[in-house]
Amino acid sequence: MRRINGTALIIAALVATVGALAFPVWSYAERSGTGQANLNASSVSTQWGPLSATDRDFLIRVRLAGLWELPAGQQAIERAPSQAIKECGDHLVVGHADLDKRARDVAAKLGVELPNQPNDQQQGWLRELSAATGRDYEIKFANLLRAAHGKVFSLVAQVRNSTRNTLIRQLASDANQTVLDHITMLEATGLVDFDAIANQAAGAATASPTGPPPPDGNLPPSPSAVVPTGDDQSFTSRPSTGPGAPTAINTNRPAPETGESPAGESP
Numbered sequence: 001m002r003r004i005n006g007t008a009l010i011i012a013a014l015v016a017t018v019g020a021l022a023f024p025v026w027s028y029a030e031r032s033g034t035g036q037a038n039l040n041a042s043s044v045s046t047q048w049g050p051l052s053a054t055d056r057d058f059l060i061r062v063r064l065a066g067l068w069e070l071p072a073g074q075q076a077i078e079r080a081p082s083q084a085i086k087e088c089g090d091h092l093v094v095g096h097a098d099l100d101k102r103a104r105d106v107a108a109k110l111g112v113e114l115p116n117q118p119n120d121q122q123q124g125w126l127r128e129l130s131a132a133t134g135r136d137y138e139i140k141f142a143n144l145l146r147a148a149h150g151k152v153f154s155l156v157a158q159v160r161n162s163t164r165n166t167l168i169r170q171l172a173s174d175a176n177q178t179v180l181d182h183i184t185m186l187e188a189t190g191l192v193d194f195d196a197i198a199n200q201a202a203g204a205a206t207a208s209p210t211g212p213p214p215p216d217g218n219l220p221p222s223p224s225a226v227v228p229t230g231d232d233q234s235f236t237s238r239p240s241t242g243p244g245a246p247t248a249i250n251t252n253r254p255a256p257e258t259g260e261s262p263a264g265e266s267p
Contacts, residue, residue: 068122181249
């Protein structure tokens with residue numbers, strides 16, 4: 001009997017230990033302080049799906065971008081000595097007027113309050129541009145706007161990937177086209193300092209880079225092409241752009257609510 005009782009105690013202890021180890025795994029998603037709990041706590045229900053804090057921050061940032069980049073574009077059209085910068089300004093004005101209309105429509109439906117003035121940093125950028133002239137103005141314009149678009153580009157990707165709200169998802173798709181178009185136009189000026197952008201990104205990185213070792217000067221073997229297989233080769237889609245010099249991104253899309261193409265955009 002003592003031997004049986006001892007065995008029973010050992011089994012009970014093992015079961016309790018396994019249960020204690022497993023419980024945190026089972027309940028982790030429900031514990032406060034976890035990413036899942038924070039997401040649930042910051043989200044509100046809407047008829048278009050949950051609206052998270054990141055979604056709301058995205059809406060604010062789209063609005064703020066238009067509040068300073070559209071005036072910057074107007075200024076470039078009026079003051080820039082080169083045609084390339086004037087064309088950038090044109091894309092900024094048209095793109096942000098359209099995107100701002102979409103953001104205001106989404107914010108009204110979701111009940112999100114939007115700012116009416118650029119933030120302090122953005123106002124500082126506008127003052128910096130206003131104080132510059134000639135070549136200095138063009139360099140500042142290209143690099144200030146390119147850096148700002150690069151930062152919001154990563155947020156657009158994050159929101160487009162993770163949002164559960166259909167209105168925010170569509171706005172992120174629209175913003176992706178607009179931001180990529182502006183980035184492409186700014187880079188086409190030849191004035192963007194890519195070393196500065198890379199160094200700034202490296203300074204903000206916390207993880208070590210990964211990837212293959214650097215080239216040693218010898219050409220590696222050419223990899224085989226990725227091609228479709230099978231008898232059915234009746235594909236209808238085409239790549240959006242081919243290789244070559246950067247060109248404007250096609251941002252033509254139905255206008256919000258009316259279903260018409262935005263004024264000023266070419267197909």
